Amino acid sequence: KQEVTQIPAALSVPEGENLVLNCSFTDSAIYNLQWFRQDPGKGLTSLLLIQSSQREQTSGRLNASLDKSSGRSTLYIAASQPGDSATYLCAPAGGATNKLIFGTGTLLAVQP
Amino acid sequence: DTAVSQTPKYLVTQMGNDKSIKCEQNLGHDTMYWYKQDSKKFLKIMFSYNNKELIINETVPNRFSPKSPDKAHLNLHINSLELGDSAVYFCASSQGTQFEQYFGPGTRLTVT
Numbered sequence: 001k002q003e004v005t006q007i008p009a010a011l012s013v014p015e016g017e018n019l020v021l022n023c024s025f026t027d028s029a030i031y032n033l034q035w036f037r038q039d040p041g042k043g044l045t046s047l048l049l050i051q052s053s054q055r056e057q058t059s060g061r062l063n064a065s066l067d068k069s070s071g072r073s074t075l076y077i078a079a080s081q082p083g084d085s086a087t088y089l090c091a092p093a094g095g096a097t098n099k100l101i102f103g104t105g106t107l108l109a110v111q112p
Numbered sequence: 113d114t115a116v117s118q119t120p121k122y123l124v125t126q127m128g129n130d131k132s133i134k135c136e137q138n139l140g141h142d143t144m145y146w147y148k149q150d151s152k153k154f155l156k157i158m159f160s161y162n163n164k165e166l167i168i169n170e171t172v173p174n175r176f177s178p179k180s181p182d183k184a185h186l187n188l189h190i191n192s193l194e195l196g197d198s199a200v201y202f203c204a205s206s207q208g209t210q211f212e213q214y215f216g217p218g219t220r221l222t223v224t
Contacts, residue, residue, distance in 0.1 A: 031210060043116075043202060044155075044215040089155070097168045098209035102155040 002027040004103035006090060012109040013080055021075040021106045023090035028071050030092040034100065035064050035075050037086040044089065047075070080110045115139050116216035118203050124222045125193055132189045133219045135203030143167075144186035145204040145213065146178060155202070161186055162209060193223045 003026045013019055023033075032051045036044040048064045050057045050073070056065040061078040073090055087107050091100040116137045125131055137144065145168070146158040160168035161180040175191045190197060203216040 043217040046212050049212045099157050
């Protein structure tokens with residue numbers, strides 16, 4: 001059974017810092033891994049999708065890496081801004097139906 | 113141009129009632145999902161349909177019944193509502209089961 005852990009659970013940083021969010025998963029037999037952000041009271045916004053054959057994926061100030069064999073993914077946010085404040089969720093997908101299993105999230109607060 | 117939409121956004125009802133939540137996507141996707149986010153913000157998949165066929169059916173009480181009239185719609189009907197059903201329900205869609213999932217804004221269900 002896939003279990004997903006995200007560290008840290010909460011993070012508060014001043015604006016402009018570079019930061020790393022960590023995700024670990026117990027079953028390395030995944031097809032892909034997706035990173036989302038969730039703003040309070042809102043739905044999930046997809047940030048990046050990494051296929052299992054890829055090592056990393058970049059979108060603007062975001063870079064996600066995947067080390068499938070060790071069961072880890074990291075989300076790197078460069079030059080953080082107050083608008084980045086949200087909960088970040090990682091979700092590896094696996095099995096015949098490729099269902100997403102969500103982590104508990106990292107609550108990020110970027111102080112102006 | 114809402115990609116994945118849900119109605120209603122909020123639903124307050126009494127125990128024992130029957131209610132439905134509707135989801136529509138205009139992305140041309142063939143796979144749709146229902147997720148539940150509990151009071152601790154933990155997200156878990158409930159059901160998934162691919163081309164109107166049920167492919168994921170997690171351990172969910174049989175009071176919950178999904179219905180997919182066509183590829184663009186996935187509805188969730190809940191019978192005999194209980195206090196523990198209070199949660200935010202998210203609909204999502206993807207093209208096939210291997211690609212990025214896009215989420216709706218959620219329906220906050222409160223059972224009193």
